[in-house]
Amino acid sequence: MNYNWNWGIFFQLSPDGTYTYLQLLLFGAGWTLATALLAWAIALSVGAVVGVIRTSPNPWLVRLGNAYVELFRNIPLLVQMFLWYFVLPEIMPQAIGDWLKQSANASFYNAVICLGLYTSARVAEQVKAGILSLRSGQRMAGLAMGLTLPQTYRYVLLPMAFRIILPPLGSEFLNIIKNSSVALTIGLIELTAAARSMAEFSFQVFEAFTGATLIYIIINIVVVSGMRWLERRVAVPGFISMGQPAAAH
Amino acid sequence: MITISKVSKWYGKIQVLKNCSAEVAKGEVVVVCGPSGSGKSTLIKCVNALEPFQEGTITVEGISVGDPKTNLPKLRARIGMVFQHFELFPHLSVIRNLTLSQIKVLGRDPKAAAEKATKLLERVGLGAHAQKYPGQLSGGQQQRVAIARALAMDPIAMLFDEPTSALDPEMINEVLDVMVTLAKEGMTMIVVTHEMEFARKVANRVVFMDKGEIVEDAPTADFFGKPRSERAQQFLSKILQH
Ligand SMILES: Nc1ncnc2c1ncn2[C@@H]1O[C@H](COP(=O)(O)OP(=O)(O)O)[C@@H](O)[C@H]1O
Numbered sequence: 001m002n003y004n005w006n007w008g009i010f011f012q013l014s015p016d017g018t019y020t021y022l023q024l025l026l027f028g029a030g031w032t033l034a035t036a037l038l039a040w041a042i043a044l045s046v047g048a049v050v051g052v053i054r055t056s057p058n059p060w061l062v063r064l065g066n067a068y069v070e071l072f073r074n075i076p077l078l079v080q081m082f083l084w085y086f087v088l089p090e091i092m093p094q095a096i097g098d099w100l101k102q103s104a105n106a107s108f109y110n111a112v113i114c115l116g117l118y119t120s121a122r123v124a125e126q127v128k129a130g131i132l133s134l135r136s137g138q139r140m141a142g143l144a145m146g147l148t149l150p151q152t153y154r155y156v157l158l159p160m161a162f163r164i165i166l167p168p169l170g171s172e173f174l175n176i177i178k179n180s181s182v183a184l185t186i187g188l189i190e191l192t193a194a195a196r197s198m199a200e201f202s203f204q205v206f207e208a209f210t211g212a213t214l215i216y217i218i219i220n221i222v223v224v225s226g227m228r229w230l231e232r233r234v235a236v237p238g239f240i241s242m243g244q245p246a247a248a249h
Numbered sequence: 250m251i252t253i254s255k256v257s258k259w260y261g262k263i264q265v266l267k268n269c270s271a272e273v274a275k276g277e278v279v280v281v282c283g284p285s286g287s288g289k290s291t292l293i294k295c296v297n298a299l300e301p302f303q304e305g306t307i308t309v310e311g312i313s314v315g316d317p318k319t320n321l322p323k324l325r326a327r328i329g330m331v332f333q334h335f336e337l338f339p340h341l342s343v344i345r346n347l348t349l350s351q352i353k354v355l356g357r358d359p360k361a362a363a364e365k366a367t368k369l370l371e372r373v374g375l376g377a378h379a380q381k382y383p384g385q386l387s388g389g390q391q392q393r394v395a396i397a398r399a400l401a402m403d404p405i406a407m408l409f410d411e412p413t414s415a416l417d418p419e420m421i422n423e424v425l426d427v428m429v430t431l432a433k434e435g436m437t438m439i440v441v442t443h444e445m446e447f448a449r450k451v452a453n454r455v456v457f458m459d460k461g462e463i464v465e466d467a468p469t470a471d472f473f474g475k476p477r478s479e480r481a482q483q484f485l486s487k488i489l490q491h
Pocket residue numbers: 260265283284285286287288289290291292
């Protein structure tokens with residue numbers, strides 16, 4: 001193989017004349033994180049609501065929640081990205097559509113919404129599983145004490161359900177970081193796109209993607225340790241798992 | 250105080266309560282017994298509307314439980330309930346299990362709620378465990394916390410659904426003792442249990458259920474003296490052998 005290794009490339013100016021290649025990669029990482037964090041905020045809040053209504057006593061709400069999850073889970077993320085970016089502005093009223101197309105950060109907003117809703121369906125699935133893993137007596141106990149159904153979810157069911165699903169939610173958060181790279185297809189210069197453009201301009205393909213990989217790994221390590229810390233912090237004394245108090249039997 | 254009148258309930262096509270009627274006066278202790286699957290849990294869960302029923306009426310101090318206009322959380326807040334598996338909230342400390350609904354439902358000041366909780370925990374002999382979590386307590390302790398939690402709401406009546414049947418034998422009495430004291434203080438109680446000693450000691454009446462029906466509803470002495478129905482006789486002789 002005839003390849004000129006050049007690790008110094010990161011500190012050379014990129015063709016834009018202002019920033020080094022390393023800085024470009026870091027900007028990309030910044031967009032990746034911004035996209036992932038905002039999308040995660042959407043995923044968590046929408047996913048919690050959808051997960052909750054799928055366990056509600058109202059069959060119509062359950063159906064609505066199920067339909068939502070099936071819709072967002074079964075269409076490939078890439079297709080959803082295109083639908084939001086290319087199709088949505090066309091079917092919206094003209095004024096909104098034009099604004100969407102011309103907005104400077106259109107691809108960013110689209111990526112956040114698309115990734116957020118896509119992941120919300122997956123979060124909803126986890127939230128539902130978490131709630132259903134609790135004994136039905138927990139809901140009854142909350143109601144029997146005079147809490148309303150929303151209060152029972154808020155103070156009794158969700159605090160335990162979220163603790164139980166913390167590990168899979170952590171994986172979903174890692175997924176959202178990785179999935180944010182799909183946004184390069186609609187023009188967002190996130191980390192993968194930044195690495196690609198570095199490779200194209202500098203011809204140092206291996207260095208560019210090694211750099212990106214290292215940054216992904218660092219983000220990953222930070223997230224995983226953050227999740228570990230959170231799991232320890234919210235751990236319930238004496239609680240083993242799956243809604244069974246340790247000393248009950 | 251609690252009137253159950255001609256209540257029937259179906260799960261799909263299966264009828265689990267058949268035309269059940271019973272009355273519980275203020276200060277009365279009624280023990281409900283019967284074979285597993287006879288509808289005891291279902292019946293007492295109908296009283297605080299945890300289970301809906303299709304026919305008949307239940308009133309609690311004149312308020313109709315089945316009426317769609319009834320404010321159910323408000324009604325339930327006045328009726329204490331103790332479950333077979335305790336159903337403490339594992340993520341809350343013992344004291345916060347007792348203060349949660351005092352604060353969220355009754356709107357009590359957190360300090361007053363905590364004081365009340367502390368007194369009740371002392372009363373059930375668990376004053377030293379206020380800051381522990383349910384998972385750090387034994388079954389008997391957890392069930393006593395559950396009773397204290399229900400009492401924290403100043404209920405007008407208490408429902409018990411087999412409160413000792415998930416407990417190791419050596420823990421049964423510590424829970425029954427709390428219930429006996431409560432009964433002697435005049436609490437209105439419906440207790441689903443097979444603890445016949447408890448029934449003999451404190452129950453005013455015993456209700457025997459079988460296959461969704463109230464087969465017998467008799468003063469305690471009469472029930473243990475000679476149950477009228479054959480089914481109750483068989484049940485009694487079986488259970489008293491143990
Ligand atoms: N959620 C449910 N769906 C269908 N059937 C039920 C449900 N809960 C209870 N049952 C049935 O109702 C009957 C009465 O149950 P239950 O009240 O729990 O009896 P008990 O407390 O006397 O053992 C049983 O036959 C049981 O199988």
